[in-house]
Amino acid sequence: MPASLIQPEFKVKIDYDKCHKCGRCVQQCGWGVYSFNERPIPDDTKCRACHRCVTYCPAHCITIQKNDLAFRDNPHWTPALRKSVWRQAESGGVMLTGMGNDRPYLNVFDHLVLDACQVTNPSIDPLREPMELRTYLGRKPDSVEVETDGNGGFHLKEGTGVSNNIQLETPIIFSPMSYGSVSLNVHKSLAMAAERCGILMNTGEGGLHADLFPYQDHVIVQVASGRFGVTPEYLNRGAAMEIKIGQGAKPGIGGHLPGEKINREVSETRMIPTGTDAISPAPHHDIYSIEDLRQLIYSLKEATGYKPVGVKIAAVHNVAAIASGIVRAGADYVYLDGFRGGTGAAPQIIRDHIGIPIEIAIAVVDQRLRDEGIRNQASIIAAGSIRSSADMAKAIALGADVVAVGSAALMALGCHLCQGCHTGSCSWGLTTQKAELTRRVDPEWGAERLTNLVHAWSHELQEILGALGVNAVESLRGSRERLRAIGLDEQTCKILGVKPAGL
Amino acid sequence: MMQATKTKTNGVIEGYVAREPKITIDGDTAMIEAQNVYYRNVNDAVRQVIADGAKTVKLLDINGQRYIGTGLRAKGVKIEVNGTAGNDMAMFMDGPAVEVFGNAQDGVGNTMNAGTVIVHGDAGDVLGYGMRGGKVFIKGDVGYRVGIHMKAYENHVPIMVCGGKSRDFFGEYMAGGMLVLLGMNSQFEGPLVGGYLGAGMHGGEIFLRGEVEPWQVGKECGIFVADEEDLARLRPVLEEYCAAFDMPIDEVLSVPLTKLVPISHRPYGKLYVYV
Structure with missing residues (x-):
């Protein structure tokens, strides 16, 4: 009997005429594709098309191609589905994968377009005129108190206003990725870039490594159901705390960081023994209701002198009502993670079939909070596949205060979206703990690339704002009149609060 | 409004x-x-x-x-x-x-x-959730989900002793430390402990004064009778507990103790197939 019915997904082709026989591909591949016998010999079955070997081949003699074997046409039974059945028949296992939902669901962002000024009101040139991107994360007061300064001017009374907010220089932050799921060098890159950009990174549920302490004012510390590495010290170091309820890639289920990824340093940071699975229960077992959530929010505040506390949830069907409860429970921000958000590891069935798009979630949550008169009480962070500054601008126009990027940040560090994060063998040294791989990311190099990305998107956002004729990102927030839909049905337009193009 | x-x-x-x-x-x-x-x-x-x-x-x-x-x-x-x-x-x-x-x-x-925490009375649900170190001694009964996901790390070994009875999910997801249930100072009718005892357990140890039915115990646990070695480890803990509540240790140890430990540190290691 054949060992497996599943044929390789990719074909690795080497032009041996050009090949230097240097063996660098053998050395670079984390998946063990290559063996070497006078020349590199690829094993196609192991290739994930991450292009590490291609990038580092000095002779540019490697190409990766799809192994496009013909199947008899059947749009209902796609080749991927047939392979899944074979894979599960062979193993009996739950299919585990990484990164975000790769199914071709309708992408709402790609059906939204932004407005611009023409004739009747002037657009603004952000290169020569002030264009404010500064954003404050946290609860805004219902009203402010002002007092005269005695010279005919006014200023905010002390202790009012946005004193307990976190100042961001641009409305982009890095989304939570735990040390354990990603390497320490990735965490360092994110932290250094967050400091340079005046934004935030997020520990995810893996504790805060001591090497990140110098950047702690730019770190959100996460509290998830496993409570890994959560100590009073950890909570007090963070600029803000975040209760992780759910994740867009795997709403409603917990996490298992496999024992292989729990090496000495990960174990120290998570404060668990090496080699055992780090299991995060599906729910927080001290949160079974909104009242319980309030209890946890305030316990965190009590433990830290009332620092901001956010709550991260996956975008699911009743997201608006849930978000309303979260805000009423006292959260300073609500983090919405759409169903295309990435993950270090998730069952494929969950990743690909649970949750709703972030675009819809932002719109309904923003609207609900406005309708209830509590929109000022919490900021909205939107995540779950923000791919460009255009997605960011559209998310803000739909009602988000800030966007969070994870996949894009990893791509800045070399990720090619090969979806192999769960294997712990990332050739780019990102989602692995193997020392020979993690050292491939130099934090200085990483921080520079991440900083470049954030600056580039920020400049582009300024250009968009200028075209819209506004001089502050605040003026775009929730301004759905500046969006139009192309090719969305009437009901979806209504839910989004966006008119179709032409109206 | x-x-x-x-x-x-x-x-x-x-x-x-x-x-x-x-x-x-x-x-x-x-x-x-x-x-x-x-x-x-x-x-x-x-x-x-x-x-x-x-x-x-x-x-x-x-x-x-x-x-x-x-x-x-x-x-x-x-x-x-x-x-x-x-x-x-x-x-x-x-x-x-x-x-x-x-x-x-x-x-x-x-x-x-x-x-340390000492409670001269009963306590409610979700005690010691995710607890990583220190001691919690409850004199009387405890509620549901007690000792969930307690975990140990090097010299941090959390210890919880409850003198009464417990409801369901005692020691669920337990990842480390020691959890003890005595069933002595109880106002509850019925069994020592509810169901789903140690469900998903992958570290640490649970001691129960008395016996449990296999149906009460999570499938990730092995059920044993505490031996001399276990008692040697338990005794100082129980002595401290008894001193706190002025209870005779001989009476505590007059009944054989059941020990639950996980079968695997990686209960879900074989659950997945990698895509």
Whole structure:
């Protein structure tokens, strides 16, 4: 009997005429594709098309191609589905994968377009005129108190206003990725870039490594159901705390960081023994209701002198009502993670079939909070596949205060979206703990690339704002009149609060 | 409309008043009169007297105020709670010793790091959730989900001993430490413990004074009778427990103890196939 019915997904082709026989591909591949016998010999079955070997081949003699074997046409039974059945028949296992939902669901962002000024009101040139991107994360007061300064001017009374907010220089932050799921060098890159950009990174549920302490004012510390590495010290170091309820890639289920990824340093940071699975229960077992959530929010505040506390949830069907409860429970921000958000590891069935798009979630949550008169009480962070500054601008126009990027940040560090994060063998040294791989990311190099990305998107956002004729990102927030839909049905337009193009 | 009413009272829970409690200082002992005082003011006062050098803090007339000792990092400080301690007492606590003369509500020792908690009464649900170190001793009965996801790390080994009976999910997801249930000081009718005992357990050990039926126990646990070696490890813990509540240790050890330990440190290691 054949060992497996599943044929390789990719074909690795080497032009041996050009090949230097240097063996660098053998050395670079984390998946063990290559063996070497006078020349590199690829094993196609192991290739994930991450292009590490291609990038580092000095002779540019490697190409990766799809192994496009013909199947008899059947749009209902796609080749991927047939392979899944074979894979599960062979193993009996739950299919585990990484990164975000790769199914071709309708992408709402790609059906939204932004407005611009023409004739009747002037657009603004952000290169020569002030264009404010500064954003404050946290609860805004219902009203402010002002007092005269005695010279005919006014200023905010002390202790009012946005004193307990976190100042961001641009409305982009890095989304939570735990040390354990990603390497320490990735965490360092994110932290250094967050400091340079005046934004935030997020520990995810893996504790805060001591090497990140110098950047702690730019770190959100996460509290998830496993409570890994959560100590009073950890909570007090963070600029803000975040209760992780759910994740867009795997709403409603917990996490298992496999024992292989729990090496000495990960174990120290998570404060668990090496080699055992780090299991995060599906729910927080001290949160079974909104009242319980309030209890946890305030316990965190009590433990830290009332620092901001956010709550991260996956975008699911009743997201608006849930978000309303979260805000009423006292959260300073609500983090919405759409169903295309990435993950270090998730069952494929969950990743690909649970949750709703972030675009819809932002719109309904923003609207609900406005309708209830509590929109000022919490900021909205939107995540779950923000791919460009255009997605960011559209998310803000739909009602988000800030966007969070994870996949894009990893791509800045070399990720090619090969979806192999769960294997712990990332050739780019990102989602692995193997020392020979993690050292491939130099934090200085990483921080520079991440900083470049954030600056580039920020400049582009300024250009968009200028075209819209506004001089502050605040003026775009929730301004759905500046969006139009192309090719969305009437009901979806209504839910989004966006008119179709032409109206 | 409810929201509007709450805003007017600054979010203070009904029945409590946001005011400074009366504090009496006597040497390094501080006495805080907490009757009807809102929890934030009570806990502010506790933190303040500790910062001012108090080594013993006596809280009088506690009636459900939350977060007593929460997030406190003060080794060598003793907090005495008179009355019924509210939810999440000693949460994230790192060092102090808290003794409750009365009952405690839910969440005692939640995500606790170090220190001791002694409750001269019963306690509610979700005790010691994610607890990483220190000791929690409850004299009487406990509720549901007690000792969930307790975990050990190097010299941090959390220990919880409950003198009464427990409801379902005792020691669920347990990842480390020691969890003991004695079934002695109980007001519950019925069995020592409910179902789903140690479900998903992948570390640590559970000791039960008496027997359990296999249906009560999670499939990730092995069921054994505690042997001499186990008792040698248990005895100092039980001695400390008995000293706290003035109980005879011989009576505690007069019944054989059941030991539950996980079969695997990686219960779900074979669950997945990688895509």
